[in-house]
Amino acid sequence: MCGIYGTTKTYTEEQVKKKLERTSFRGPDRMGWKKYSSDKTTVIFGHNRLSILDLDSRSDQPFTYQEKIHLVFNGEIYNYRSLRKILKQKGYSFRTTSDTEVICAAYLEYGENCVNQFNGMFAFVIYDEEKQIFYGARDRLGQKPFYYQLNGDKFEFASQLSSIQLFNKDLTISSRGIQEYLSWNYLPSPNSIFNEVKTLKEGYCFVYNLRTHSFKTRQYWDIDYQGQQPFNGSIADAQIELEQVLGDAVKMRLHADVPVGVFLSGGIDSSLIAALAAEHKNNIATFSVKFHEKAYDESKYANMVAKHLNTNHHEILCDYREGIDLVENFSYYYDEPFADPSAIPTMLLAKYTKNHVTVALSGDGGDENFLGYHRYEWIARNRKYMAIPKSIRVLVSNLLKKIPNNNRARVLANLIEKNDIDEAYLRTVANWDAPWLIEPMKPDNFEDLKYLMHSKKNIYERATDFDIKTYLSGVINTKVDRATMAYSLEARAPLLDYRVVELARALPTEYKYTKNNQKRILKEVLYKHVPKQIFDRPKSGFGIPFRIWFREELKEYVLDQLSEEKLNNIPGIQPNIISKCIQEHMDGKWDHYMLIWRLLVLSQWLSTNGRGIAIK
Template identity: 60%
Template sequence: MCGIYGTTIPYSEEQVKQKLEITAFRGPDQMGWEVYPNHKGNITFGHNRLSIIDLDPRSNQPMTFSHNVHIVFNGEIYNFKTLRQDLEKKGYSFTTTSDTEVICAAYLEYGEDCAKHLNGMFAFVIYDANKNILYGAKDRLGQKPFYYYLNGNQFEFASQISSIKLFNNNLSISKKSIQEYLTWNSIPSPNSIFNEIKKLEDGHWFTYNLINSDFKTHQYWDIDYLNNTIYKGSYKDATAELEELLTDAVKIRLVADVPVGVFLSGGVDSSLIAALATKNNNEKVKTFSVKFNEKSFDESLYAQQVADHLKTDHHVIQCDYKEGIGLIENFCDFYDEPFADSSAIPSMLLAKHTKQKVTVALSGDGGDESFLGYHRYEWVKSNKNVYKFPIFFRKIVGEMIHHVPYKNNRLKTLSQYLKLSNIEEAYVKSMTTPDVSWLKDAYDTSGLKEMKYLFHTQKNIYERVSDFDLKTYLTWDINTKVDRASMAYSLETRSPLLDYRVVELAESLPTNFKFETNNQKRILKEVLYSHVPKEVFNRPKSGFGVPLNIWFQNELKDYVLSELSYENLKKIPCINPDEVFKLVQQHMKGTWNHYAVIWKILVLRQWLSKNATGLSIQ
């Protein structure tokens, strides 16, 4: 895992160096760049390397393969050994043991379809000197970031926005993206916080013609949201197939020339990954969890129980609130765009301390989306029948609740939900901002292209909300959080449950294999319980967060009141400063818990303070 950079813009050598240095934390082991002459001008490729496979300098990047193929690559190709064997049979030879060369050979053999042959997390760009094109691709589920700037014959790309922003005087802040952020807690692809910088979407490749500046993208993979593939076997068959797939997914992610560990929260997903890693490892597996002083946030005891059963080399990281607060006060230094998932804080703490022991960590991300594990899927089950009542009746009830003299958060939200047309609209509202009274301009989500995964009739409502989460929450939020949090400390994170083969199998399974009454992630648990006793998991599902609601009223109170003073609130676009000021005061008095809104605006305020000087908002 690394940081990549490239440009057709004639920056000086010193400027290119500074663009790489600004994200050196992504790859501290080696920094390099190359300039390739082209009849239209030079092409510069740069790379910050975090050495994982083939630690020899021969695998440093930018890399040239077969004279005319040049590459910069971020990520890991887990099937590179078998793919390499196939390519060797076709006549290709290799001078390293890295996966980077394999991508180049696959490109020469399969052309633009080479991404289909890769099982991994990746973002890479190839300069094909023979064809005068740049070809790049991003992994199926968007685990690795890829930003680009395109202005005619000026093309620039990087793993993080900061590299593109440096020395670029043609940028403006996007008002639409701020509205999207305030709605979704992150900025949906393909947009970024800047109008002129875009994200390459998940499961897409692109070509950029260096002769005529033609830029094209193509989607090479998607989830089966129209239900074209239906699993035909029994539940027992599916359980055996899933365990075999997951075993292989874990096994190929343990391949590294550096120490590997496992994040272990004590929940179903991470415990399953730890169990399978233990099964595939001759040595004691190192596992890592976070401990919080606030009992309602602390799951370290459950992680310890699993670790004891699996006999792992377990490490408990004590979350010192001063360390957590330090990260909060400098949050936007780690995230190039406004990003409001507060679980990024414990994720960074976990990565920071895990890095002291290992360079690679396996995680349980992806299990909830594919196997229907979130609490909100139970919420859908409990509330979907409400929307069978006529909307005029629900609106009357909603108005009655709205005019109740004393309302708590739950009643206020219920009155809004009852007025919606269907359960699909209610689900979108639950995933965004239920109370929009503090927004100056409400953002209309109906035009979002990802709505096609939710608003159709080819699957039941549970499968559709799961698909919607895979295409939105997972890729916009979870993967962004994990990449930035881990790479901030030069730690590579690998997610076996995001192996596309596992996702495709989960997509094909009947709903009751995954979700029964009071039994979410049913089939994942079936696999897990053959390795860890069921009794260990007889408890409610917990999230992964920090006690911001408490910190905002105590340790961080002065900081919040200073940053979100009325004068400062008036400078923040797209919000109603009077309403937000009321929310902050209510939270400080303890009458309402508004920590989520406060955190969201605090992050935006912090980002604007450090990045908006001299830039217009359009």
């Protein structure tokens, strides 16, 4: 787990050093860069290393293999040991015990198809001196980030946007990017907050030709969103296969030359990961966050699971004082606007976990793969209403809107007036028609809608497919990467092993969800390891008490940061409507904490990272 950088632009050695120093938190163990000159081309590769495998300096990057292949790599290839054996049999030799060297040999053996051999989370670029090309790739689910700028004959890439932004006078803030952020709460790939910088989409690889300056991307992996490879066995068969695959995914991710622990919230997903990890490591360290506010605190359940599994459990207290410190430094680590409030407790969890381990396993991916979110239950409850003719639903919607001070009625009214269940679901995950936007976002040109808007699967499967390609990649994985990397901690997610994802996508819906029983098959596997009664409670997300803090401890902070004067500096919104929303929240009439957080983040980013840059 590291930070990578590369460019064909002309920068001084001091400038390259500062670009790497800007994201040194991603890899504080060693920093290095090299310049390669050949065929009238100068290439600079840089790397910040967080040492996880083969801690010796021989595995430092930029890494050169057979004097002709140069690599910078961020992430982990979990199957590198088995792949190394195969490559050895084919005649390749190795001087390290790292996965870095295996990538190089795999590229020489398999060419641009080498990425299909890798089971891991990664973003890497290879400079092939003989072919004079960059070959790069990003992992299947987008766990590791990759930003790039192509400007004529100049190419620059990095793990984080700030490395590209530094000493770069060619950037303009994207007005569309701001609109997308306000609509989706993040910047959907391939766009970034800057017009000139793009992100490589998950499951894609690319070739950049240094002679012709052509840049071509190719999708090497995707989910089976059209349902062409269904699982045909019984639920008992599926349970056996899932436990085997997930068990192997956990075992692979426990391998490291540094201490490894587990994030344990006490929920289904993290408890299952902790249980499977405990089978391989005695007294494994587990970590959870505790809140004073009881409605948000699930630490007692994490303690119950930890006690049953006999783990070395650590509890981290989060209050508003710690929270505001993280809020004020948020933009430094996230680089561009990002509005998931659970990023704050995730940062806190990472900050204190790093005091004990360098790698932590997480339960990310369970909700998307196995129908765990509350919004999937909303689909079940409201499908029949959405089948009523729209004209009748609009009449009901208008009546609901007239009910005073009824939050639930207003939300339901906005949803049932949509054209169909697909559009209504889309509205639950996006703010594209929010009344406080100057110009509502039109989602019809959003490429990833193809995963939702088709008829090859039922609405549950289409919704989860869509969430995997958008919310999981753009929100969950971004949150975890930035939050953990801020404190030089590596997070590994066994439920995001592509084999687990492919199996989950193939399973019949009823294996994952039946009435009042979400994540059905995942629970059945869990209950073989941890008592069922611990989980006999409503689902709770990994939230933070912002709705309370914004009305109480952080009230003055919010009113200062989102004053009318400062709201006028935020493009794309209607300040008068926003001010009314903020007052409604303070008066307890309506819960607008997500809107407040979204605007706090954007305002902070514009005043720091975006200062002095034109918006176009």
